[in-house]
Amino acid sequence: MAVDSIDVMTSLRQWIRDHVPGNRAVADDYPLIENGLLTSLDTLELILFLEQEFGITIDDEDVTEENFRSVRAIAGLVSRRGL
Amino acid sequence: MNAYPEFTVHDLLANSVDRDPDRIAIIDRDTRYRYRDLARCVSALTAALVEHGVGRGDRVGTYLEKSFEAIAAILAVSQAGAVFVNINPLLKPRQVHYILKDCGIQTLFAEANRLAALEPGAVKVAFFTGNIPPSASVATSLASVPEILQHGSDSQVSRPVLETDPAAIIYTSGSTGPPKGVVLSHRNVVAGAQIVSSYLGTANDDRILSVLPFSFDYGLNQLTTALRMGATLVLQHSRMPGDLLRSLRDYEITQLAGVPPLWPLVLQSARSLEERPLIHLRCLTNSGGRVPSRYLEELRRLLPSTRIYLMYGLTEAFRSTYLPPEELDRGPDCIGKPVPNTEIRVLDESGQECDTDVIGELVHRGPTVALGYWGKEAETRAVFRLAPFASPAFDNRERVAYSGDLVRRDAGGFLYFVGRRDGLIKTQGYRVSPEEVEDLIVSTGMVREVCSFGVADQEIGERIVAVVVPRYSDEGVADRIRAFCLENGPSYLVPRVILLAHELPKTPSGKIDREMIKDAFATG
Numbered sequence: 001m002a003v004d005s006i007d008v009m010t011s012l013r014q015w016i017r018d019h020v021p022g023n024r025a026v027a028d029d030y031p032l033i034e035n036g037l038l039t040s041l042d043t044l045e046l047i048l049f050l051e052q053e054f055g056i057t058i059d060d061e062d063v064t065e066e067n068f069r070s071v072r073a074i075a076g077l078v079s080r081r082g083l
Numbered sequence: 084m085n086a087y088p089e090f091t092v093h094d095l096l097a098n099s100v101d102r103d104p105d106r107i108a109i110i111d112r113d114t115r116y117r118y119r120d121l122a123r124c125v126s127a128l129t130a131a132l133v134e135h136g137v138g139r140g141d142r143v144g145t146y147l148e149k150s151f152e153a154i155a156a157i158l159a160v161s162q163a164g165a166v167f168v169n170i171n172p173l174l175k176p177r178q179v180h181y182i183l184k185d186c187g188i189q190t191l192f193a194e195a196n197r198l199a200a201l202e203p204g205a206v207k208v209a210f211f212t213g214n215i216p217p218s219a220s221v222a223t224s225l226a227s228v229p230e231i232l233q234h235g236s237d238s239q240v241s242r243p244v245l246e247t248d249p250a251a252i253i254y255t256s257g258s259t260g261p262p263k264g265v266v267l268s269h270r271n272v273v274a275g276a277q278i279v280s281s282y283l284g285t286a287n288d289d290r291i292l293s294v295l296p297f298s299f300d301y302g303l304n305q306l307t308t309a310l311r312m313g314a315t316l317v318l319q320h321s322r323m324p325g326d327l328l329r330s331l332r333d334y335e336i337t338q339l340a341g342v343p344p345l346w347p348l349v350l351q352s353a354r355s356l357e358e359r360p361l362i363h364l365r366c367l368t369n370s371g372g373r374v375p376s377r378y379l380e381e382l383r384r385l386l387p388s389t390r391i392y393l394m395y396g397l398t399e400a401f402r403s404t405y406l407p408p409e410e411l412d413r414g415p416d417c418i419g420k421p422v423p424n425t426e427i428r429v430l431d432e433s434g435q436e437c438d439t440d441v442i443g444e445l446v447h448r449g450p451t452v453a454l455g456y457w458g459k460e461a462e463t464r465a466v467f468r469l470a471p472f473a474s475p476a477f478d479n480r481e482r483v484a485y486s487g488d489l490v491r492r493d494a495g496g497f498l499y500f501v502g503r504r505d506g507l508i509k510t511q512g513y514r515v516s517p518e519e520v521e522d523l524i525v526s527t528g529m530v531r532e533v534c535s536f537g538v539a540d541q542e543i544g545e546r547i548v549a550v551v552v553p554r555y556s557d558e559g560v561a562d563r564i565r566a567f568c569l570e571n572g573p574s575y576l577v578p579r580v581i582l583l584a585h586e587l588p589k590t591p592s593g594k595i596d597r598e599m600i601k602d603a604f605a606t607g
Contacts, residue, residue, distance in 0.1 A: 033323075036173075036574050040322040040348050041542075047351075060352035063325035 008054065008075040015049055016071070028072040033065055043068055050074075056081040090246040091269040092161040092307065095276060096122060099313040106287065108309070110317045110334065111151040118313070121155060127235025128159035128210075131226060135190065135208045139164035139242060142186045142252060144206075146170040146179060146193040149297065149318050152212050152228050154306060156192045157297065161250055161269070164242040165190075168252045168264070171298040173573040176200050177526075178262075186252055186264050186457045192228065246270040252457055253300050255398040256516040258487070258505035264457035265398045267300075274450035275300070275401045276307035278422050282405065283338065283366055283392065287313040290363075291338040292330060294319045294345060299512075300398045301370045305340050324351035335363040342371035342512025344543055346378045356385045370394040370402065371512035372544040373415050373500070383411065393419065395500065398514075399466055400484040401451035403427055404498055416499045418490070425449035428483075429492050434471035439494050442501050445486040446470075452484045506597060508537035509544045513575045517597070520547055520576060527567045529554055532587045535578060536601045549578040550604050552586060 009028060016026060020037050032038040038046070046068075047058055058081060067077045087098040096118070099108070104119035137143060143160045145167060147153040153169075160167040170182055180202060182188070189207040191198070198209050198217040209222035216225055250272050252264040279285070291309050293316050295302030309316040317334045319327065327348060330336060341349075346369070367382065367389050374382075374393065382391060391411060395418035396402035404427060406419030421427045428436060429443040437443035448470060455463035466485050473479040489501040508515040520535040532552040537545030553560045561581040568577040582604055588596040 033321075036569065039574060040324070041344060043323060044347060044351055059325075060328060060355035061325050063323055063351060064329070065321040065323045065326055067325070068323060 005075045005079045008078045009071055011053055012071050012074055015046065019045065026071060028075075029070050031069060032071070033069055038068065046074075050078055054078055054082055089273055089277070089311070091244045091248075092250050092272050093125070093158050093244075095273065095307060095310040096125065096158055099310055102313055103287070106313055107315045109151050109154060110315060112318070112320070114151070116151055121151075121158070123237055124151075124155040124232050125158045125162060126237050126239060127231050128155055128228070129162040129240045130236045130238055131210070131231045132159055132163040132165065132190070133240050133242075135224065135226060137163055137165050137190050137208075139244075140249065141165045141190065142168050142188045144168045144170055144183060144188040144191040144193075145297075146172065146174075146191060146197055147212065148172050148194065149293065149320065150212070151318070152232070153192070153297065154316075155232070156210070156228070157306075161244070162242070163240065164244045164248070166249045166252060166266075168254075169296070169298040169303065170254075171296050171573065172197075173296075173575075175571055175573065176202070177571050178573070180205065181261060182254055182264070185261075191222070198222070244269065246273065249454060251303070253298065253303075253398050256507070256514040256519055257462070258503075258507040258516055260516060260518055261522070262516075262519065263459055263462060265300075266454040266457050268454055271401065271451050271453055272303070272307055273311075274424065275304055276311040278424055278451070279304055279402065280308040280312055281423055282407075283308075283368070285309075285312045285314060285338065289314040289337045289365070290317055290334055291315070291340070292317050292319050292334070292336045294322065294327075294339070294341055295512075299371075300401055301340065301342075301394070301396070304401075305338075322348055324348045328352045328355060331361055331364065332359075336361075337363055337365045338368070339364060339366075340368045340370070343369065343374055343378075344511045346374055346382060347542065350378060350381050350385070353381070353385060360388070361386060362388065364389045366390045366392060366408075368392045368394055370396060372509050375541050376415050379411065379415070394422075395419070395498075396422075397484075397486055397488070399453050400447040400449070400486070401453075403445065403447045403486070410497070413497060416501075418498050418500050420496055420498065421449075425451070427498065428472065429490055429498070430471070436472075437491070440491050442489050442491045444504065445488045445490045445498070446483050447486060448481070448483040452482060506536060508535075508547060510537060510540075510547055511543045511575045515547065515576060520549060520578060523568050523572045523576060524549055524551060524564060524578075526571070527564050529560060529564055529567075532584075532595065534587055534595050534597060534600045536597065536605070538605050546579040547577070548580045548582065548604060550582045550584050550587065550600055552584050556583065 100118045100122045108118045108121045109116040191206040192210040195211045195213040195217040203220040212228045246269045250269040251267045254262045293305045390408040393406040395404045404419045426448040428446040467482045470483045517535045524533045530551045535549040540546040588599045590596045
């Protein structure tokens with residue numbers, strides 16, 4: 001099943017609001033890792049969420065800074081895995 | 084064969100250049116630098132430091148991402164006879180200004196964008212990296228690091244430096260007050276490299292992954308052991324599991340050093356590690372807190388050919404003990420036996436050696452006992468004391484380090500960590516004083532009273548809890564406090580939990596009653 005990237009971005013923004021301190025609304029290209037909003041340990045939780053929510057498997061090799069740097073980048077990864 | 088002197092930090096580089104100048108010293112984002120390249124850059128930067136008036140004993144800050152340039156800067160400061168102060172790149176301007184002022188830094192290495200965030204006139208001389216210079220207001224004079232590395236003089240500037248001279252200041256927290264600068268001599272740093280490389284058996288064919296920051300004593304040690312042995316240091320910029328995995332595989336890493344929060348990130352790649360074991364990884368070391376048992380079990384299972392060393396220590400005396408790979412079954416509280424060339428005593432309150440299995444304070448004697456805290460005489464005297472067990476045969480003034488950690492020693496000589504004597508919080512491999520957290524929260528202007536403390540946490544050692552009395556109790560105040568803390572401090576300083584109260588209990592003398600507050604709120 002193809003995953004709609006608009007849906008992914010909406011759920012991602014919600015997840016960030018719920019899990020990241022400070023209750024922030026972030027833009028799609030906001031540098032999540034560079035600005036310290038998403039730590040590498042937070043990412044482990046996020047992966048669990050993405051795998052359950054969208055029924056995908058993220059390869060160990062794909063959990064990189066490049067793939068998780070922004071909401072848009074994460075949505076891109078999810079779409080690639082879901083297609 | 085030549086006999087090599089090992090007195091100063093820069094001797095470690097000079098020796099490796101002399102032995103094998105074409106060996107790869109540093110790999111930074113796929114660029115390989117030979118020992119001769121590093122030495123040339125260090126000479127150019129040393130000459131530039133001297134030219135800009137940096138004198139013996141002056142403190143020079145490096146507020147840089149981990150990079151080849153940062154390493155060259157550290158070694159150049161050493162060669163110029165000055166004292167390097169590595170500032171964690173995670174720190175925000177608020178904490179950086181504190182360090183600059185505390186130890187009187189007038190010369191600072193930093194990326195141009197970091198300099199731009201500092202107050203005008205923060206330092207006299209700024210050595211900037213990157214291609215675009217920062218605005219001139221941050222310093223009286225600016226110098227471009229890329230320019231110096233490309234065109235700088237390669238004349239050998241040599242100043243007299245003794246092993247007993249100060250080499251570095253490492254900022255770390257105690258149980259009270261703001262962070263303190265632990266002053267290390269060249270002897271301290273070199274002995275740390277000698278001690279660790281001897282028990283890990285580090286050799287020149289090792290490829291060491293540098294994950295930890297150089298502002299942390301154990302992070303600096305990966306650099307100094309690599310230099311000492313003529314090994315290769317691979318700089319790791321990302322802690323994301325996939326990036327770690329790629330470095331471990333692509334560079335055939337043989338040594339990996341970490342702190343507890345690193346291990347779940349490595350274990351995230353369990354599937355891949357099972358399919359393709361890391362056959363090159365000879366040893367893995369942990370410092371900065373205990374590794375939760377379930378992670379340790381997983382690491383042993385997934386890395387059957389890797390030797391796992393658990394280290395214990397504190398910046399005031401570098402490393403004190405280690406648990407060798409064959410003793411891992413002694414349980415998570417066992418911190419092993421003293422590192423080489425080091426004596427560990429377990430003393431009671433009257434300074435007497437404790438009997439077997441009796442709890443006392445860990446006291447460290449050896450060549451890694453630091454010189455003291457910068458500018459803090461009383462605190463220095465409290466921690467760095469004359470040894471009560473010194474020989475009375477002559478006027479022995481050797482100082483030992485009182486750790487503040489409570490331990491016991493079993494009949495076999497193994498030491499076990501029991502707890503802290505005070506309120507120091509150990510979280511994610513960092514030492515944090517409750518007052519540092521409270522100071523950050525007070526600066527929001529949103530609270531009347533605040534008390535913070537650590538609560539035991541399986542994953543990160545302790546998690547920080549803050550109990551606050553807000554000025555105006557409205558919805559979302561805790562979130563706003565947390566957002567402010569994230570903007571103005573490193574993430575490890577930000578409380579995981581912020582609880583609201585109407586008033587904090589006080590002691591008879593009117594201070595907040597930390598014990599009572601902790602008891603009442605610790606379940607948060």
